[in-house]
Amino acid sequence: MDVSKLVYMANQIGAFFGSEAETSAAADRVADHIRRFWEPRMRKAILEWVDQCNGEGLQPLVLQALQKHRQKLQPAG
Amino acid sequence: MYSVKELDTGTPMRVSTRLVTLEIDGQSVTVPEGTSVMAAASTMGVKVPKLCATDMLEAFGSCRLCLVEIEGRKGYPASCTTLVEPAMKVSTQTSRLARLRRGVMELYISDHPLDCLTCPANGNCELQEMAGVVGLREVRYGYDGANHLDADTDASNPYFSFDPSKCIVCSRCVRACDEIQGTFALTVDGRGFASVIMPGPTGNFLESECVSCGACVQACPTATLMEKSIAEAGQPEHAVITTCAYCGVGCSFRAEMQGTQVVRMVPDKNGQANHGHSCVKGRFAWGYATHPDRITRPMIRTRISDPWREVSWDEALAHTASEFKRIQARYGRGAIGGITSSRCTNEETYLVQKLVRAAFGNNNVDTCARVCHSPTGYGLKQTLGESAGTQDFDSVQDADVVMVIGANPTDGHPVFASQLKRRLREGAKLIVVDPRDIDLARLPHVQADYLLQLRPGSNVAVINALAHTIVSEGLWNEAFVQSRCDLAEFEKWKQFILLPENAPEAMAAVTGVPAHILRGAARLYATGGNAAIYYGLGVTEHSQGSTMVMGIANLAMLTGNIGRRGVGVNPLRGQNNVQGSCDMGSFPHELPGYRHISDVATRSLFESVWNVQLEPEPGLRIPNMLDAALDGSFMGLFVQGEDIAQSDPDTQHVTAALLAMECLVVQDLFLNETAKFAHVFLPGCSFLEKDGTFTNAERRISRVRKVMPPLSGMQEWEVTTALSAALGYPMQYTHPSQIMDEIARLTPTFTGVSYEKLEKLGSIQWPCNDAAPEGTPIMHVEQFVRGKGLFMVTRYIATEERSTRQYPLLLTTGRILSQYNVGAQTRRTANVVWHDEDRLEIHPHDAEQRGINHGDWVGIRSRAGETVMRAVLSERIQPGVVYTTFHHPFSGANVITTDNSDWATNCPEYKVTAVQVSRVTQPSEWQRRFTQFDHQQQDLLAQRERVGTKT
Ligand code: SF4
């Protein structure tokens, strides 16, 4: 998958939920959205991006969401 | 006029709880107050002779044929204009009346050509019928006096002719155009004997304001206004009720037939979405169904540079199944997927998603709603709890204020627009939010009270500023919010919306809308009585599409404008079955009825009925499929009735992805743009060739009925079951009604739906279940589907697609009345006389700066690509913004649109693309390549090896 596009999309999601006053709750909602709508290979690709390139380009909130909810987001198998 | 079999009560039937009993021809009859004597008589089977009256129109009282005698009254009142009164005693047939009526008819006939036997209306002409009814035997005036018999016929409209020599000046046509359609294209010119019907100042229909809706033709009692199809084929011998397959209004039609040939489509006056009205597309543009371009045999080829080879259905499906299995074996189970069509029936889309989930074994299914209303589904589900509009169309009759956002109903949803225009003429107020000065804002007799001509991409800023005004000025409905909404979330939202950054004054620089206009609109919406919002793709097709839908729901909840007639949040759905395709589980994350695939209980339910284990993970959405194809992990796609190579954004990206696939299967009527990249072509059926149901924008499920056999020999649902069987997952149905029964069994909002009930009720608005056995016209009445209404914080975030030095203009897109989306159907009808190419609308100021004149060829360049079309100078568009339609593939409107999309749903941002425009002299590089490829593919089609000609 084109990671730059995934980064862009993840940041867009982060921007919407970023209006939440509380960052931790916002991170939960970002992760939940990605979990509910992203197909496993997209989630896998973005998590690899976090691992291999420190999630370069990701907004801090999104990076936090991906790290905090890694297990939930990691596709089975 | 109506076809012979329909009852015409003469004047509209009234609805009232107060009843009136009277006597007609010695028999007692009870009717609602306000009913005419003529209509009351018709309920007893008494037909009073009439010419100027028809039940689609208010009574006019000009022909004097419907005279009756009423005990105690002097003279002979006209029964069409006389209302019933208690204890009235009416006689409709006396010798005096007969004499008078004969006299009236004699006058009419003395100025009418007597060519009945060769007239296209023969056998279905009210004048002829009335001459018979009144017993006309002679015309004493002779035919030598002044007359209109030499008047020329106007055949300029492609679908109907106007022969003034046959006109009786009953003005039914004029009134139909005014009262029903609301276009006011016709006038009665002159007085008395000299009066004639005039379409516009030139007297020519094609050059007039006429939008070819056909209402006047339907209203005309003679052959003066006559469908050309009837003039050619003769009168129909039977009729079948079905549903239009174009837009989300979902008009009900009588397909009038001679055997299996359609001779006319007439809007059904019992149709609950359209009440007997139609637009040019449904009424006239059905010729594509038998167009010579139709491909009716399955075809396969190995490479897209090979000629096609016609094969049997068995071979085509076996080949498809083996290719899909090969791809899955090589690249994994998730390497194939399917796209369902919003043009197809509920049963067909349900089956395709079932095919993907059960036979492909993944959830890679999506639908064209991805690119139009997916944000509606998401946004309304979050806030209100259900992914659908809240009202029926008729609800607009109780609206006092109507706000239309990012929708152009007179072009996109014409029959609803006619209903809306009627309400506006009655005095409802109108707020239009649109970058263009659309027709609705300037109607005959109606002007928008507020036109918020915003900059493309600033919707959320506008909706926030409206909400800010309402809250800060204390105009919100506290009682409603207190009792119906989640208060903790409301408080959070309230704090947000009151931030100074959301004030109209602060937002004016972004939106381009002066603060005082915005405040005025907010006050009107909040305090003007019942306020309803109607919106279209100008809301959804943005990077903040979902945010905007939530903003709209917030506004409706804030003012208590939800849960009763006259109010609500109403998405105007694009395609005929876009609501249905979403309901049927076409999205990769949802099973039918909008239930998430990860929900164990729902999944188990489907698993037990489908007898298969389902994948719990969401699948790929269309843009993700394309990305995955370029990435090498998605290699096979089944596309039913959609043309992503033309309709989806960033064409060059789409076609690169299609080229990367190893097996692309397209099912369609024609070799559409996507099919030119396909390896397997499966012929599809037009709506006239199949049974099923469509669900319109008001959640109304209506029957589609087969009126002719499928040209390909198989309906789509049969093809899907056969493909599924070839893949090793047989499905057992013998009729689409059984598919609906399964949907009803598995979907809580559909449990009460069946073909039997549809037969009985005509149509059903879901939810239809034990709680609402006859359906639900209005939702969220007592409480929201999700319980408490949820206010969502909707911060305005500017799209990254903004004007720059390199691309200083913003391109936005839309549709036109006569063409439909990618135009595959309408381009193959005479509708091309109104729109034979897409053009670029540009403000004269921007044009002048670039040395562009009206009609010049201009290049439109964005970061995605470049195309060329002709310029139209127009002040309807604001400086800095340009506009085009996307109905013709050669225009390449989507070569320019980018891959930006809605944050929540990936719905593309068609409505904002930064571009530069300049004068050019030749087509773009893309257009040259397109033409070459198109010629190659047309040649390969023409060279196809036919079944039966193989050696
Ligand atoms: S076709 Fe429709 S718009 Fe045209 S004149 Fe007749 S009623 Fe009016």
Ligand code: SF4
């Ligand atoms: S064109 Fe037809 S409807 Fe119109 S005035 Fe003449 S006869 Fe009546």
Ligand code: SF4
């Ligand atoms: S308004 Fe829509 S559904 Fe009705 S006839 Fe026109 S295209 Fe068909």
Ligand code: FES
């Ligand atoms: S039908 Fe009543 S006056 Fe013409």
